[in-house]
Amino acid sequence: MAQLTYRASVSLAIAQSMRKDQKVFFIGEDVGAAGGVFKATVGLLEEFGKERVMDAPISEQAILGAAMGAAMTGLRPIAEIMFSDFLAVCWDIVANQIAKTRYMSDGQINIPLVIRTANGGGSKFGAQHSQSLENWSMMIPGLKVVAPSCPSDVLGLMDSAVKDPDPVIFYEHKSLYAFKEEIEQTDLSIPIGEANTLHEGKDITIIGLALMAQRAKDAALILKDKHDINAKVIDLRSLVPLDLHTIKKSVIETGHVMTVEENPRLCGWGAEISSLISEHCFKNLKGPVTRVTTPHVPLPSADILEDNTIPSVELIVNEVIKKLKGE
């Protein structure tokens, strides 16, 4: 039994995939000699050498283009985009090329690649280095969207993402890099598309992703201890494919649903899930689905501003009480 941080689990997950399959290589900016700006890829260059761990220029289009072309031949690249915000400068490669080529080619071309990127707020980096962009990729047909909330999920989901024959965007949360977990076995594999229950309960279903899933779990502990409310917390783990089955099963039991999203409100992933719930579980609902989100603003930088923009544990607790007790 060893304690592993989310940060260390990233480099371990990549290393485990590279040890298993010679077709896997890793490319990104400052990922090799520097070990990554978040120190999440330390040791990879030393173990695998320059041929498999490639330090690239600041050329996000060229990085993802090279990864895509290599994947088209059957290699399995892992490409890093340092901050998810930088996906905007290579969005053509992501949304037009990587996502659509399999379909347009009538299935002649598979693109088995993983795009890892540091996502989300909490670091006071301001509006261009803190965004939660999982909903951007969710709306493009042809992309799988994964966002682990803990070290074991990083290990298990990375294993599946690298083996997946389709392109996967792997959103690592910056505020979770220091998150620790006791892990017995590191060679894990978790299928993409299976949600995880972080807290059991039958009063309300709270649906979260990445950091928001952990905050929802913390909120559930407080709700149970202090307010006698038993919340079921579902960590989606992936938006595409989505584990609608697990959501439906819980909603039928609780009748109350809340999504907790870090993305700004408009077209956040919770809107799609809310729509699915009303479509599939309308008769089971005891009230409208509540969406707790970052408001529809760019993320501000100062402590007090950022802290009050992204949904906090306290906000989740208060919103649940308001919803269930009308307080």
Added chain:
Amino acid sequence: MVDKLNDDIGEEKRLQLWEMMLKLRLVEKKAYDLFLQNLIKGTSHLALGQEAIAGAFGVALKKGDYTFCTYRGHAHTLARGSSIEGVLGELMGRQCGLMKGKGGSMHLTDVDKGVMGSYAIIGAHLTIANGTALASKYNKTNEVSVCFFGDGTTNIGAFHEALNMAKIWNLPIVFVCENNLYMEYTPIHEVTAVEHPAADRAGAYDLDKIIVDGNDADEMLRTAEKAISKAREGKGPSLIEAKTYRHSGHSRADPGKYRPDEEVKDWMENKDPIKNYRSKLLDFNINEKIISEIEEKIKDQVEKATEISMASPIPEIKEIYTDVWANGGSEWHN
């Protein structure tokens, strides 16, 4: 005058090139006819007048090599050996099409022939072509990747990112700029800081400045073979600027009226790669009967392929939902 004694190309390869260029020309003409009959919908970007470039590379490349082209890619696809009915069928949205109607004119793909796709967003495919070249290097195989693009591409960021990466990693790739003098509707020189949009940028990436008459099929073949050999021998990337001219407008919607009549006339009458190559074949004492027989053969092939395409069924509606994912489907939740 031709130097028959020092002929480095030879009759066999010349006839191969002649057949190739004719095929590209006649299929494009047929595509235009089918448009006029409304049998081809959507848009289309013809490469009429530019056949020597795709043709030369088609002759010079080997099986297993990778090519990437743009939305003006019918010719480049055919040049790798894709079937005429595969191309025309795709343009017509038929099941016999290369992608059974899923991609259309701008996305022709035929992986078995090394045609790794036609790309309709300017610049992207230069970066992707680096990826197949990187794979060849990683796997220590000796395939070459070739990426065709237009003069307009030289002003987008991806062009510069791709050239830099190809150079620093010494990738086995040939970048081919087909400079047809117009970026869509605008003369390229009006929107470019340098005279030669690709070649004048080569030095910035420590590449040789290579400019070739893209309508001289023999010169084009020599240039292609040299760059391909260099890549195959592990000596790194090349950037070729081939001067050419398109006989028609940018796309189906464009009659090309922004070009001076005299200029169009000069290129059509005096610099047509196919007309000129026919004369050259005769100069090399190649029997006119052989040349004409090839013409008849290709005409016949195009007609037959057109019939096959027209007889091919349209796609089934259920195809909308196939092949988003590698499992063949499009489901995104359980």
